[in-house]
Amino acid sequence: MSDDIKPDDRQPLWFLILFAVAVGGGAIAYVPFLTVLLPLKITSLMGGEDVVSLARVTFYGAIIASLANVVFGLVSDWSRTRRPWIVFGLISSGVLLIWIGQATSLFELIAAVMLWQLCLNMMLGPLLAWAGDCVPDSQKGLLGGLLSVAPALGAMAGSLVTFEGFVAEEYRTIAVAIMVAALVLPVLVLGGGRERSALMQPSHQKRGRSVADRTSRSIVVRMWLSRFLIQISEAGLFAFLLFWLRSILPDFHENTSANIFSIVLIISIPLSLIMGRWSDTHQRPIAPLVVCAALAAVGLVVMAFSAELPLAITGYVVFGIAASIFLSLHTSQYLRVLPKPQHRGRDLGVFNLTNTVPSIVMPWLTLSLVPGFGFSALFLLFAALAALAAVLLVTTPKHV
Template sequence: MTADGTLAGGPRLTVDVFAEPVRRVGGRWIAAFAFAWFGVWMAQLTPIQLLLPAQIQEQLKTDAWVQNVIAFGIISGISAVCAIVAFPVTGALSDRTTSRFGRRRPWIAAGALLFAVSLLLLGLQTTMVGIGVFWCLALTGFCVLTAALTATISDQVPVDQRGYVSGWLSAPQAIGIIAGILLVTMLALGTFLGYAAMAVLLIVFVTPFLFIPDAVLLPSQRAPWSLRGMIDSLWISPKKYPDFGWTLLSRILVNFGNAFGTTLLLYFIEFGLHETPGQAQDDLLVLTLIYMVFVIAAALVLGKLSDVLGRRKAFVFLSSTLQAIAAIILAFVPLLSVAMVAAGLLGLGYGCFLAVDQALATQVLPDPETRGKDLGIMNIATAVPQALAPLLGALLVFISGFAGLFVTAAVFAFAGAVAVSRVKAVR
């Protein structure tokens, strides 16, 4: 630590870990942050989009898509319970960590290790129970890692830079999906090698961020702790903190809308558009590529623009509406060419939403001393819809077909736009 109260070898961090950051982070910080998220998204989304459904189908030994989706949905739904617990609890624990390595870095390292080891063991499973157990452990590692990683935005990035930096959380999501799918399909890695590749690359890409300095919490700065107090702190009253409540509700709704529109896309192409499994995978790759290009452009350009204009709500409202329009198009014009247009609109809307909504979330937190826990609660609104959407989506398709699924996606996305319009403290 230098004489002026900063940590040597990285961005200048105030001794008061609870102070609002004012010094802009540099290129090294942003690059390490972006690479970490690239590894995280590739390791989480490649299994969700490709490896896990294929592994489940291999165990069930049936081509009946409803049975496969329901089994996938049950496993995802159970893993959602892990996310609901792991996100806020590990966020709260990182808020109180007094390690000499900082508050967040120990949890980033531990989460990455748990995530990677669980993926390796998941690739070895030959029973549905084993698949369920190790996917739950993998998602728990994901939650531990990302709860701490997300909190570094509030800890170290000033408000007028958060839209741009959050874009580097969002853009790697699209790149990670396409990179993971390409790696597994083009190299024909199979189940175990696919999971192993994701595990190794996760560690490789997260490691550089562990060398970014992290302000140390002194024991004297840590508030008294009790189990009851921590449990009570997991409830944030929407009446007392309405902006936090509306932002959380908006995030839940929009992420459900996006998840309904994307998690069953492979099944839509294969069974809704009546394509062969091989052709469906090729078309999924094309749609994902289109989606990726628009997510990256929207996240980086519109995230930065929201910083320049000092406005968040209008961008979140517009992004949610674009996703609703994309879902409506898919519902009523089920053609591959139209799906390509919808993929572009969905990517544009979701890329903007991911970047700007993350920046908005950091500005409505109730207490600077509990940023990790509060952002952990916010992160539930991202992970749980992704986990529950396959099962709920399968039920919707069973009841009302793919058109009903996409109409529901549109309703959820637009409801999210309405919810964010109720936020008062942020423009």
Template sequence: MIPEPGVVPAFAEPTVPVRARWTAAVVLANVGVFAAWLGPIQVLLAKQSEAVAPGNKEFVFGLVTGIGAAVSVVANPAFGAISDRTMSRRGRRVPWVLIGALGGAGGLLILSGASAVGLMVLGWCLMQLFGNALLAAITAVVPDRVPVSQRGVVGGWVAISQVLGALVGTALATSVGGIGLGYVACAVFLVLSVVPYLWRSGDTRLVERPRLVVPQFLRGFWISPRRYPDFGWAWLTRFLFNVGNALGTLYLFYYLQDEVGLADADTGVLILTAIYSACVLVTAIGCGKWSDSVGRRKIFVTGSGLVMAVAGVVLAVWPTWPGAILGAIILGAGFGVYLSVDFALLTQVLPSAHDRAKDLGVINIANSLPQVLAPALAAPIVKHLGGYPVLYLLATFITATAAVLVRQIKSVA
């Protein structure tokens, strides 16, 4: 049976280090939701768009992912706020981890049988809706349970979960035989991935529900950058990092197929994802722990962003298979540091312990909104405004700008 939630008050700043098995359960749940997102984005949705509309694949792919990302922009902070106020006997986060996994799996099963654009949009929107319910809850458990002095290393493991999710999702999408079976495999893995966390969550619960005043509740989704400038800069820099990343990765399948001229583009995506994941593994945990030990965050985030920007230059000027491999190595090395340390930095600039999931949900808009904007920017660039070299140079410029602006955050070293 699931043990009773912890007795630590829900709004207290955590001081007791978390155990490895708890971290492993959180990481696995993150791997599940990112596999369910990135397997489709990297391979399945691209191939399905080509099958449904072979002459207009870029538009269909951008339409489906863009509408889904718009759902994500609203869903993550909304479910975060709901999670903050949930009075379940098992805690605030557990119900939404379970509901999110089951609902997301349902969306993937709809996609597995979709042969029209409308069904693709429906299935992907459901995956985004429920996947963000899961992500909002499982992200908030880190500031709920992990002391500040341990967040760099835990953030490193969370970073690895995102990358492992991409690797697992891409492997499931390419190895089970067909688009439909790929979606089914991702759905099954998503549900199974949350079981260990549900079994041993240690989730904190509310003793008394916070008073809900609707106008005040709605206003809470706006966090003034004038009142909380460091939160504002953290949001802006994460947004720019994710715009650059989305521009660089959204059309990777088509880049390999059309620009590099790779005959087996889906296998190419899998190989690049594996290389990229290995490089993230090398840098994320070590640099997260290093950041904890020296008590500094910004220098790591700035440096990682500049490294990531170099990867865009490589892909722009050397559109070959060796160039793609080198770009994956550089991008993975930088992204591992960024994901681990920037997450720790973000948890240190949250305005209120009472609204951790909601505030992290607002931060996650900076992850989701670029997925709406990137197709609108990338499609015309690829088709009419210079193609993939211009696309990757733009991604480089935006990422480098984000890296420099991190220095504007003042309350974190």
């Protein structure tokens, strides 16, 4: 626990839960749309599947998302307030999502998606920075465990809005906007005044140690690179899981693939909570990240050498659970190493590049390796990247 954090400065469990639910609302804002609703919208506009148009929309949107997350994190630093930007982003992104559902041309769709990404990151950037203002180091493991519900909520929302007969096609984006508001608003309404003054001081002042010792650039870079390396693997499996499974069993059903993905996310939630709580109790924030990165590498090696479906699925489950836990816990622990709360929003925007850049890098790796060497070569590369992430973290100073 930080020296300046008193026991009564710890956040109540209800606030941590509401915050995690709000982050889940953020996931619902983009997961169903980018994975299901956007491809369907393009199909309806173009009269059939159009991979090139989808690639253009997602590529431009990813660039805007990357820039906007940094910009609005920086703006929330300058204004010294987070919640108003979260509210503005929530409202404007919801309105734009509904507009996207009504778009009548590809040009209008691209413009709407770019504006939507801008406003969505007006909400997402300051939201995570707000956690850094409120949650002490002694609870960051628990927060990370709770954040594991976010991807599961995003996946479940995608299934819900596309469930046959549950929501009419023309109302799907409206349903998503309503769900997002329902999950994000409670913490904004009830969470006012929960910032902690000790968390607003640069860490070298807060802990009485030199900046070089406590928050050196190398520590931040190690944390950034380790997530980036794991995210490349995660993005690759997210995009090509079904293709890989069908390379082993040609008639493997897409619904089974989706079910495996959902099961992995669900199993990771209690395990993330257990490991996050353990890291708080034993004051070992990095240890679970090292273990998960190493296990992710093991799972990828198993996948690389799997010729039979049961072993292949086992390898993916090991990788998927380990990667999911890693990403959830890493998000909260990264807040620990940022040296200057006055730049927390900006720095977390840079951190967010670990989520967006891999989606740009990964397709090039796949096209370079899979046609000539198969998925085994790609998974061995991913395993090497995950192992490197573990090495970067295991050599991180113990006092982090």
